[in-house]
Amino acid sequence: MTDDHRSACPINLSLEVFGDKWSLLIIRDMIFGGKRHFRELLRSQEGISSNILADRLKTLLEIGMLTKRDDPSHKQKAIYSLTEMAIALVPIMAHLGAWGRRYLPVSEELSIRAQLMEEGGPALWERFMDELRAEHLGETGAPSGPSVRQTLQAAYEEVMNRKAKERELAGAGS
């Protein structure tokens, strides 16, 4: 255990955990992208390199944000799961997304999920967290109907399709 902290302030300690450019993106991809394997996480929007990913996964395991187990279908595959500690970040993700959407140069397709999370509010976040608990902690009683992740993903793809169609039209007109 490394308990040589700069201070015992909760905000400082939180920053010591994910106050870097990558840790929270890994959690994001697991939460919103449903990624569970090393190679899946390697294909992030931002292009994380494998040594950094390996290092962050190791740290997140040590901290207790993730757990790791073997994939029965493949002797070399590992399955990473979120712990309650990581699932509890969903509201922070939602706030971060909302803040970024308001003040930073986001793209429409990559911020549609943030918009829906913001509009859905705490009720949606709780539902999403329940789904994640069912998926990652093996808890029973997963909410019925289309999952929050699927709904967000569908909205993302809809924007992408619309944009592709718009580009097509613009191309034909030129």
Add this chain to the structure above:
Amino acid sequence: MTDDHRSACPINLSLEVFGDKWSLLIIRDMIFGGKRHFRELLRSQEGISSNILADRLKTLLEIGMLTKRDDPSHKQKAIYSLTEMAIALVPIMAHLGAWGRRYLPVSEELSIRAQLMEEGGPALWERFMDELRAEHLGETGAPSGPSVRQTLQAAYEEVMNRKAKERELAGAGS
């Protein structure tokens, strides 16, 4: 302007702004500590060094999270102010504090503020943000009564006094 971003995802862009160990602590000290001057910010709990502080202040100014003006009382003093963009981080600070308090080894005295922010909920956050707007943006209509920051600070000092008394008693008993 440096708009060579890794991706236009709102969470990623947010991390590009304060995805480091210091930026958010500076904002924290300005919000909760009421610090406005370089030397005040230099005396952080965590001991930031002056070159790092200067660098982060510069970056935060460029991004638009802070503004800087001369202090009329001293020709060499500069006063840093939060912008709306930074004040809008109050809810994120509250969530971060709550999360850290739940999952990380915080101390009682440094987490009492986070506890009160959590208990106060969005209504308290809004009041705090209004106070910060009055203080930093020069808006009128500052809420009356003891300020949120003073209330938090008083609670912190109360814990400190109680702990000092406890140490005294323990010392006398040994």
Add this chain to the structure above:
DNA sequence: AACACTGATTGTATTTTGAAAGCAGTTGCA
């Protein structure tokens, strides 16, 4: 005149980060 304080800057050592390439074992397919 002496001295502490102002927001920084400079110089240097150490640590962290990160891209590219490589690795040993596994799997699926021909």
Add this chain to the structure above:
DNA sequence: TGCAACTGCTTTCAAAATACAATCAGTGTT
């Protein structure tokens, strides 16, 4: 039985970030 593709990860090495101490020129105080 090859063999290519895939598995999680490690190695290498350069570059960037950070820490730490000393320093600076102007300002205010005594």
